[in-house]
Amino acid sequence: MIVTANCRLFRYGKLRSFCYKKYRNNDIIYPKFKRAVSNFNNSEFNTEVQFSNGSHLIISGGKYAQLSNSSAVVSIGDTSVMVTAVCSKISSNESILPLTVNYKQKSAAVGRIPTNFMRRDIGTTEHEILTSRLVDRSLRPLFLQGWNLETQLVCNTLAVDGINDPDVISINGASAALSLSDIPWNGPVGAVRVGMINDVLKINPTRREMQESTLNLVVTAMNNNYVVMLEGFGDNINVNNLKKAIKQGVKECQCIIHAITTLQKKYGKKKMNFTVTNIQDIDDITECIRMNAEKNIRKILTNFEHDKLSRDNAIKDIFIHIIDIIKEKYPEIHEKNIENIFYKFVKQIFRSLIFETNVRCDGRDLQELRKIDCQVDLFKPLHGSALFQRGQTQVLCTVTLDSLESALKMDTASMLISGMKEKNFFLHYEFPPYATGDTGRIGVVGRREMGHGALAEKGLRSVLPKDYPFTVRLTSEVLESNGSSSMASVCGGSLALMDAGVPISSAVSGVAMGLITQYNDQNPSEIQDYRILTDILGMEDYLGDMDFKIAGGRKGFTALQADIKITGVPLKIIMEAIDQAKIANQKIITIMDKVLLQPRKDHNDKMPVVEDIEIPVHQRGKFLGVGGINLKKLLIETGVHVYPKDDDIYTLFAPNESALKEAKEIIEKTLQKDREPILEFGAIYTAKIIEIRETGVMITLYSNMVPTLLPNSQLDQRKVFHPSALGLEVGQEIKVKYFGRDPVSGYMRLSRKVLQDPISVTRTLS
Numbered sequence: 001m002i003v004t005a006n007c008r009l010f011r012y013g014k015l016r017s018f019c020y021k022k023y024r025n026n027d028i029i030y031p032k033f034k035r036a037v038s039n040f041n042n043s044e045f046n047t048e049v050q051f052s053n054g055s056h057l058i059i060s061g062g063k064y065a066q067l068s069n070s071s072a073v074v075s076i077g078d079t080s081v082m083v084t085a086v087c088s089k090i091s092s093n094e095s096i097l098p099l100t101v102n103y104k105q106k107s108a109a110v111g112r113i114p115t116n117f118m119r120r121d122i123g124t125t126e127h128e129i130l131t132s133r134l135v136d137r138s139l140r141p142l143f144l145q146g147w148n149l150e151t152q153l154v155c156n157t158l159a160v161d162g163i164n165d166p167d168v169i170s171i172n173g174a175s176a177a178l179s180l181s182d183i184p185w186n187g188p189v190g191a192v193r194v195g196m197i198n199d200v201l202k203i204n205p206t207r208r209e210m211q212e213s214t215l216n217l218v219v220t221a222m223n224n225n226y227v228v229m230l231e232g233f234g235d236n237i238n239v240n241n242l243k244k245a246i247k248q249g250v251k252e253c254q255c256i257i258h259a260i261t262t263l264q265k266k267y268g269k270k271k272m273n274f275t276v277t278n279i280q281d282i283d284d285i286t287e288c289i290r291m292n293a294e295k296n297i298r299k300i301l302t303n304f305e306h307d308k309l310s311r312d313n314a315i316k317d318i319f320i321h322i323i324d325i326i327k328e329k330y331p332e333i334h335e336k337n338i339e340n341i342f343y344k345f346v347k348q349i350f351r352s353l354i355f356e357t358n359v360r361c362d363g364r365d366l367q368e369l370r371k372i373d374c375q376v377d378l379f380k381p382l383h384g385s386a387l388f389q390r391g392q393t394q395v396l397c398t399v400t401l402d403s404l405e406s407a408l409k410m411d412t413a414s415m416l417i418s419g420m421k422e423k424n425f426f427l428h429y430e431f432p433p434y435a436t437g438d439t440g441r442i443g444v445v446g447r448r449e450m451g452h453g454a455l456a457e458k459g460l461r462s463v464l465p466k467d468y469p470f471t472v473r474l475t476s477e478v479l480e481s482n483g484s485s486s487m488a489s490v491c492g493g494s495l496a497l498m499d500a501g502v503p504i505s506s507a508v509s510g511v512a513m514g515l516i517t518q519y520n521d522q523n524p525s526e527i528q529d530y531r532i533l534t535d536i537l538g539m540e541d542y543l544g545d546m547d548f549k550i551a552g553g554r555k556g557f558t559a560l561q562a563d564i565k566i567t568g569v570p571l572k573i574i575m576e577a578i579d580q581a582k583i584a585n586q587k588i589i590t591i592m593d594k595v596l597l598q599p600r601k602d603h604n605d606k607m608p609v610v611e612d613i614e615i616p617v618h619q620r621g622k623f624l625g626v627g628g629i630n631l632k633k634l635l636i637e638t639g640v641h642v643y644p645k646d647d648d649i650y651t652l653f654a655p656n657e658s659a660l661k662e663a664k665e666i667i668e669k670t671l672q673k674d675r676e677p678i679l680e681f682g683a684i685y686t687a688k689i690i691e692i693r694e695t696g697v698m699i700t701l702y703s704n705m706v707p708t709l710l711p712n713s714q715l716d717q718r719k720v721f722h723p724s725a726l727g728l729e730v731g732q733e734i735k736v737k738y739f740g741r742d743p744v745s746g747y748m749r750l751s752r753k754v755l756q757d758p759i760s761v762t763r764t765l766s
Helices: 007-011 013-023 029-041 126-142 166-180 239-267 282-301 308-329 335-357 412-418 447-461 485-499 538-542 571-593 617-624 626-638 657-672 758-765
Strands: 045-050 056-061 070-076 079-091 099-104 149-159 190-197 200-203 215-222 226-237 372-376 384-390 393-402 425-430 471-480 509-519 527-534 546-552 557-564 609-614 641-644 649-654 684-692 696-700 708-711 733-741 748-751
Touching: 045 239, 056 166, 056 239, 070 166, 079 166, 099 126, 099 166, 126 149, 126 166, 126 215, 126 226, 126 447, 126 557, 149 166, 166 190, 166 215, 166 239, 190 226, 190 239, 200 239, 215 239, 226 239, 226 447, 226 571, 239 557, 239 571, 282 308, 282 335, 308 335, 308 538, 335 509, 335 527, 372 485, 372 571, 384 485, 393 485, 425 447, 425 485, 447 471, 447 485, 447 546, 447 557, 471 485, 485 509, 485 546, 485 571, 509 538, 509 571, 527 571, 546 571, 557 571, 609 657, 617 626, 617 657, 626 641, 626 657, 649 657, 708 748
Parallel strands: 099 149, 425 471
Antiparallel strands: 045 056, 056 070, 070 079, 079 149, 190 200, 190 215, 215 226, 226 557, 372 384, 384 393, 393 471, 509 527, 509 546, 546 557, 609 649, 641 649, 684 696, 684 733, 696 708, 733 748
């Protein structure tokens, strides 16, 4: 019936008028029609969340993008982000959750026009990718098991005030949009940023406050104080302060969760009925696998001689064997479905063995590290290099030092949002397909590579000196991977930096913590038992419930990232994992210290050098040359970059000591060539006029001297508007007095009028 249509249809006056005329006398339909029109007119809604420090978060909806499943606008201050949630009507064949999060950083939102050729917002920046991953990891654990409808969340920055960051706002907006939509989701969640200024925690600090903060932590939590996602970095934050920050962040998230829940009950759509398509006779297939493969699977998972490849191949052989058995009995079952059931069974056995024996599949105890091997100074021509091997994870790190002109320049929108114009330290993480024994495309930097590289970079950034005179590029190439390659990049990167002589404040290591849980049969949402794993393998990552990466030095932590795969982890487990990670990192640093204890001080001949030189103002023209031609020649001949530092100071960046020495010799010759004679302050000189100008005369004191201007005001004690009034001509010689050089412009200060007798000038006038 027409009155049951979506109330958006009633925005059209003719349709509303038609309904009114046709159903106004119907006692049953007319009240429904009035209710629908009333709901449309009052479809906009909003609520406000106040945090403990007095800041506010506003959630609104019902106004924009109403053709989507749902949309929400979340604001803090004058920064607003709109998030839309849409799911397709067709099931996806993907084995993983088909969720896509796209964060769009609009130039218009910061009041700028894009600087590319098209003047459009095209492409995707690194900041957009990292924020998209941040939102994705905050939502993904709470989707239904087996959800296979492609789902897309788009986070559009509507306005950015340059004070409040839009990334945390986007998480809350996505949580609100999913909660209000008809998409089944076990939310809502809330997210806050926690800073620490002078050991005082600050919730959702402003961009200016973040510049003074030693902690930048994003906490995403759900009800019952369960943690869903953590990501942050800090300046050697004490473990107790880190725990306190996480607890405070989880507590503040509850206010957001309560507000979204209230909106969901009042304005949210009814969730669609979704059931996972059950495979016919799934219990019989599982029983068949148990009877024919369980013994062999357990044997493989308890054989500690296996490595990554041999273990995977052995399990694959069992799978190939079991397919033939099941196909013979159930020929109509698709092979992909058999594979899903088989590996789900392997996962159950893998997890149960850990609870039964407290021993992992490679024979280690729960808190035992894999064997670690470190090497430095692998290739002499490089500024710094290191190889870090942990089990079957192998990472090669190299350091390149260059001039500050090589710093990474930020795009306009990212610069205005983050407040960072350029970075003189950046880490590039590479994960080629051969690292896992596969083939694939080379040279394509995916979201995963950007995310892992950004995490490793955050783990090392705080230990670098603030005023280091070089741009540092650290590359981390994963040569083998069996879990925790990003944390291996932190360890290898720390050694490579010290090998290059970069004066980092302390060595940094990283470790990944895992989690295996058992839920209560009577209460499926309650964790009955759990095991925390230190230094997880790749198998323990994708068959486990958490990948909690923590990097830090001896004093405290520098970066962390928690990827949680279940519907939240209690605070108690998070705190235990942090304590175990601290112990593990101290052990790793002890091993690293045996290879290289501190940054090298004996630089080799290939190391770049930086030196400042002072160029007097009056010699700046000779030094630079016309259009900077002298500096270009210097770069071509010696490879030395020259760039200004202060008014009279220039910095020379040379690839090595010999190049610097050669460049200094060239500069000295340039400045000595046709050197002007030294003038005495207060002395009187004979000057020759070489040009008449409106403002004065151009004169030279010596033939090899650069011409200088003697202004009209210094020509005569009388007021002169043009030199011709005094009968001055080109080639004429006049007496002038020298008063040194102007300290700002560097021009010579000369005067003719001070040599004139005021009495004789008066007589001439009379």
